Amino acid sequence: DTGVSQDPRHKITKRGQNVTFRCDPISEHNRLYWYRQTLGQGPEFLTYFQNEAQLEKSRLLSDRFSAERPKGSFSTLEIQRTEQGDSAMYLCASNLAGSRNEQFFGPGTRLTVL
Amino acid sequence: DQQVKQNSPSLSVQEGRISILNCDYTNSMFDYFLWYKKYPAEGPTFLISISSIKDKNEDGRFTVFLNKSAKHLSLHIVPSQPGDSAVYFCAASANTGKLIFGQGTTLQVKP
Numbered sequence: 735d736t737g738v739s740q741d742p743r744h745k746i747t748k749r750g751q752n753v754t755f756r757c758d759p760i761s762e763h764n765r766l767y768w769y770r771q772t773l774g775q776g777p778e779f780l781t782y783f784q785n786e787a788q789l790e791k792s793r794l795l796s797d798r799f800s801a802e803r804p805k806g807s808f809s810t811l812e813i814q815r816t817e818q819g820d821s822a823m824y825l826c827a828s829n830l831a832g833s834r835n836e837q838f839f840g841p842g843t844r845l846t847v848l
Numbered sequence: 849d850q851q852v853k854q855n856s857p858s859l860s861v862q863e864g865r866i867s868i869l870n871c872d873y874t875n876s877m878f879d880y881f882l883w884y885k886k887y888p889a890e891g892p893t894f895l896i897s898i899s900s901i902k903d904k905n906e907d908g909r910f911t912v913f914l915n916k917s918a919k920h921l922s923l924h925i926v927p928s929q930p931g932d933s934a935v936y937f938c939a940a941s942a943n944t945g946k947l948i949f950g951q952g953t954t955l956q957v958k959p
Contacts, residue, residue: 738891767945767947769949774857774951774952776939776949776950776951776952777892777937779947789945790944790946792946825891825892831945834880834897836894837894837947839891839893841889841891842891
């Protein structure tokens, strides 16, 4: 399967703990995006990378959130000192820069903060 | 501020009939629009898109219409099939990387 993959698929953690999610994009895609989706809402943009460079960050991305894409391939999203309000589905997507083609989404990581 | 709105949370249609899903936007800088379908426990899957220079794009049973003066787009599915039952999201882009999504409409197609 050469689609976007995310790991883990589910994560349950206690408030105050740190969590890290991984996304592996489609191999030839140089852009990688992170979104967050809560119940009854559409995905909300968090940040995106072109190769290693983080090109844009949403105001939603507080100081507790950090994303990296160190070698321009996979990316990690870390949430420090998790809060109950961080409970959501975290989606990763990828595509090629320079075209208006669609973004391909992974299956998401479901985070539950107790 | 909700720049992309889907005002109908749900829609129920009989198999074989037309499904029409609507989406409104407020940002006149949006120049590309997309529709995604989402099944439970899966990520969104791309369906169809349209550039702001067009007013219609068709792909099989799916047609998207864009009315720029009204800042409105719609997705038509003809004929609707039970397998089309899912949550549908419209999304918009302003020549940046990110997509702005609506809240989604749950479509149920009854056999």
